[in-house]
Amino acid sequence: MRASIRAIEVFFPDATLSNADLAAEFPEWSVEKIRGKTGIENRHISGPDEFSSDLAVGAVRNLFHSFDCELTDVEFIILCTQTPDYLLPTTACIVQDRLGLPTSVGALDINLGCSGFVYGLGVARGLIESAQAQSVLLITTDVYTKLLASGDRTTRTIFGDAATATFVHSGRENCDVGCPPLIGPFVFGTDGSGAQNLIASSGGMRHSHETASSNRAEIEEVRSAGNLYMNGPEIFTFTLREVPRTVHETLQKAKLGLDDIDLFVFHQANEFMLEHLRQRLEIPKAKFHLAMRNCGNTVSSSIPIALKDAQSSGKLQPGHRVLIVGFGVGYSWASAVLHWDPA
Amino acid sequence: MIKNEFLRLFETTLSSAPEEQLNGTELCSALDGWDSMSVLSFIAMVDKELGIVLEAESLYTCETVDDLFLLVADRPAT
Numbered sequence: 277m278r279a280s281i282r283a284i285e286v287f288f289p290d291a292t293l294s295n296a297d298l299a300a301e302f303p304e305w306s307v308e309k310i311r312g313k314t315g316i317e318n319r320h321i322s323g324p325d326e327f328s329s330d331l332a333v334g335a336v337r338n339l340f341h342s343f344d345c346e347l348t349d350v351e352f353i354i355l356c357t358q359t360p361d362y363l364l365p366t367t368a369c370i371v372q373d374r375l376g377l378p379t380s381v382g383a384l385d386i387n388l389g390c391s392g393f394v395y396g397l398g399v400a401r402g403l404i405e406s407a408q409a410q411s412v413l414l415i416t417t418d419v420y421t422k423l424l425a426s427g428d429r430t431t432r433t434i435f436g437d438a439a440t441a442t443f444v445h446s447g448r449e450n451c452d453v454g455c456p457p458l459i460g461p462f463v464f465g466t467d468g469s470g471a472q473n474l475i476a477s478s479g480g481m482r483h484s485h486e487t488a489s490s491n492r493a494e495i496e497e498v499r500s501a502g503n504l505y506m507n508g509p510e511i512f513t514f515t516l517r518e519v520p521r522t523v524h525e526t527l528q529k530a531k532l533g534l535d536d537i538d539l540f541v542f543h544q545a546n547e548f549m550l551e552h553l554r555q556r557l558e559i560p561k562a563k564f565h566l567a568m569r570n571c572g573n574t575v576s577s578s579i580p581i582a583l584k585d586a587q588s589s590g591k592l593q594p595g596h597r598v599l600i601v602g603f604g605v606g607y608s609w610a611s612a613v614l615h616w617d618p619a
Numbered sequence: 620m621i622k623n624e625f626l627r628l629f630e631t632t633l634s635s636a637p638e639e640q641l642n643g644t645e646l647c648s649a650l651d652g653w654d655s656m657s658v659l660s661f662i663a664m665v666d667k668e669l670g671i672v673l674e675a676e677s678l679y680t681c682e683t684v685d686d687l688f689l690l691v692a693d694r695p696a697t
Contacts, residue, residue, distance in 0.1 A: 302652075309656070430655050508659055509678060512659050512675070513673060516662070547664070548660070552663045555665070
């Protein structure tokens, strides 16, 4: 059998933050400058009582509404988040209960950011093709905006909150060993030497109550250790080092050329960075999908949001080959080829 | 890359254009258009024009535009 993505749905919090809102707070950056550099016009912001499990439940309910599946069809939940409701228990367990899913489901959280959806697909495929589960509900959900310092214009410009729910199921049950995968091959990568360049350093067990600021000059006065710190130049040089190489490695593993890919969906970090990567890799603009204008960088939700967007617009068709690449916090990265075969 | 070419390309990476052409002696911190967005533009420009991926840490020690030029002046393309 081969695992395949059958459906994806998305959920956004109602409240939004526009470029005009940001320009009013930070007059040195105009609406045009923000849009021009990031490709973002609006971000969704979770409410004060809205957390990752709430967004996750919203995404799954949207999925059940639009896709023909029952609660009892779900055998396993993988929930990817870096902003769990609690250190413990597992947010996937909370979501199982809130949705009324059978207690026979397996459930686990993955703590990954921008690479999380791709890693999650890898785990989902493994569970299904090793016959441990027939179906996996892969959820991505984060409320990163709750980590942002109000005075940190860079991160507030970029990040938005969202959740997605992807139904991964066994398809092609009669497929023998020689059948090509519908999800994969994968390339994974990790470089923990970059850990300090995208970090919220307190709130875990190492610095549970630390409030002292610790990083670069411009924003030391506005952030605490509990806020997200992002070293943009370091992140950018990391992507330039690893992403092109990973794309080539994935294509080689899949025995495909760049021209064999119908659509490229990268983690939607910011438009400036993505455009530079697109040019570097010589990917035609028509094949390079962007979907961050009205939601910003939604961490592990960014790739499934872009896939859903491409499908809804008709750009992504059954039978298409898609190359997805997630990269960022960790540092962590992963890439895969998808043979698009939705329900 | 000769210095003059570098200076003209550097000016395009700034978030706001300088009032006069730069000569290299300017302090980066004193340039109105040198901010977090222009740092990324500079990294991208060096990658695109010279095929060099800078170590981000090398930027932190640069005080003047000349210091930035010296990062790339003698570097071979990758």
